[in-house]
Amino acid sequence: MVYRALFDAVFRSMDPEKAHERGFVAIRAGRPVSRLVFPATRAPRRVMGLEFPHAFGLAAGFDKNARAVPGLLALGFGHVEIGTVTARAQPGNPRPRLFRLIDDRAIVNRMGFNNDGAAEVASRLHRLRRTAAGRDAVIGVNIGKTKATPADEAVADYVESARLLVPYASYLVVNVSSPNTPGLRDLQAVDSLRPLLAAVKAVADAAPGGRVPLLVKIAPDLADADVDAVADLALELGLDGISATNTTIARPQTLRTDRTVVDAAGAGGLSGPVLAERATEVLVRLRARVGDRLAIIAVGGITTPDDVRARLAAGADLVQGYTGFIYEGPAWPSRLAAATV
Numbered sequence: 001m002v003y004r005a006l007f008d009a010v011f012r013s014m015d016p017e018k019a020h021e022r023g024f025v026a027i028r029a030g031r032p033v034s035r036l037v038f039p040a041t042r043a044p045r046r047v048m049g050l051e052f053p054h055a056f057g058l059a060a061g062f063d064k065n066a067r068a069v070p071g072l073l074a075l076g077f078g079h080v081e082i083g084t085v086t087a088r089a090q091p092g093n094p095r096p097r098l099f100r101l102i103d104d105r106a107i108v109n110r111m112g113f114n115n116d117g118a119a120e121v122a123s124r125l126h127r128l129r130r131t132a133a134g135r136d137a138v139i140g141v142n143i144g145k146t147k148a149t150p151a152d153e154a155v156a157d158y159v160e161s162a163r164l165l166v167p168y169a170s171y172l173v174v175n176v177s178s179p180n181t182p183g184l185r186d187l188q189a190v191d192s193l194r195p196l197l198a199a200v201k202a203v204a205d206a207a208p209g210g211r212v213p214l215l216v217k218i219a220p221d222l223a224d225a226d227v228d229a230v231a232d233l234a235l236e237l238g239l240d241g242i243s244a245t246n247t248t249i250a251r252p253q254t255l256r257t258d259r260t261v262v263d264a265a266g267a268g269g270l271s272g273p274v275l276a277e278r279a280t281e282v283l284v285r286l287r288a289r290v291g292d293r294l295a296i297i298a299v300g301g302i303t304t305p306d307d308v309r310a311r312l313a314a315g316a317d318l319v320q321g322y323t324g325f326i327y328e329g330p331a332w333p334s335r336l337a338a339a340t341v
């Protein structure tokens with residue numbers, strides 16, 4: 001409630017990206033206090049051979065460069081998925097590129113994988129893994145394609161990121177579903193996806209500390225037949241799991257926000273509660289298709305403790321959220337974590 005008042009008074013009128021940067025500073029600086037204030041949930045789950053303190057984690061995109069992992073874990077997230085990281089550092093799209101649809105508690109973003117690049121993030125993770133807070137942390141590493149890399153060199157680009165980052169990753173995610181890198185989502189087509197996933201899997205299998213689990217993250221905009229095709233491919237290649245879903249390029253009729261505001265935001269991925277229905281549908285479909293042969297990370301519109309319970313009941317092994325964190329604030333991770341017990 002304090003956060004809601006603060007959000008209304010300050011963040012609401014602040015440029016969303018500036019608010020994000022301020023929040024980041026607070027998360028890092030506030031870590032010792034967070035550990036005392038926010039109760040830690042212990043509901044251990046073994047997924048993909050990894051020990052998670054509980055099933056709820058932070059989705060990719062919030063901590064793209066792995067700058068705040070201990071602070072985020074101190075708030076109550078059980079794991080943090082960093083990235084998307086690309087082989088080469090890049091600035092992302094011009095600002096403004098992050099928009100709030102407040103009446104829907106939703107976000108539209110076209111960040112475009114702004115990140116420090118795989119080498120820089122790898123050295124940051126290297127240092128983090130040598131600290132007490134970082135050693136045993138469950139850190140997923142989400143990788144994507146450098147914008148300047150042409151489509152026919154995409155595999156080499158992902159492989160380069162995987163090679164640099166896999167020594168520090170608890171698990172690795174191949175992101176082929178962000179709407180803000182031209183052509184990226186075309187990689188979800190099975191003929192493009194097979195060589196990409198096979199090449200990254202070879203790197204993950206040969207990781208210096210032992211095999212690292214590999215997942216693929218898909219878009220909610222895939223047709224059902226394409227969801228099935230990706231699931232079949234993941235099984236065929238021996239992947240460990242699927243993350244479903246990323247943001248949507250759709251602008252559902254159910255949006256409450258005034259159309260002029262939605263249209264003014266422009267192109268980008270939509271996230272938040274409006275995504276829940278399709279993300280759940282994809283989860284249910286995937287679970288029916290793969291049985292217990294793959295892990296599924298459910299993400300998309302998870303906002304309340306009931307959402308967490310519903311997604312777990314629908315077959316998720318792990319659940320993640322991002323947009324809820326922006327609207328609900330620092331007490332949100334521990335509240336949702338408690339629903340995994």
Ligand SMILES: Cc1cc2nc3c(=O)[nH]c(=O)nc-3n(C[C@H](O)[C@H](O)[C@H](O)COP(=O)(O)O)c2cc1C
Nearest residue numbers: 059060061084109245246271272300301321322323
């Ligand atoms: C501002 C923003 C940036 C994001 N960046 C990434 C990213 O870099 N990589 C990725 O795989 N997903 C990214 N996502 C998608 C989230 O990880 C998540 O899949 C999506 O937002 C749906 O979950 P939510 O409704 O809980 O936000 C981003 C989402 C937002 C809102």
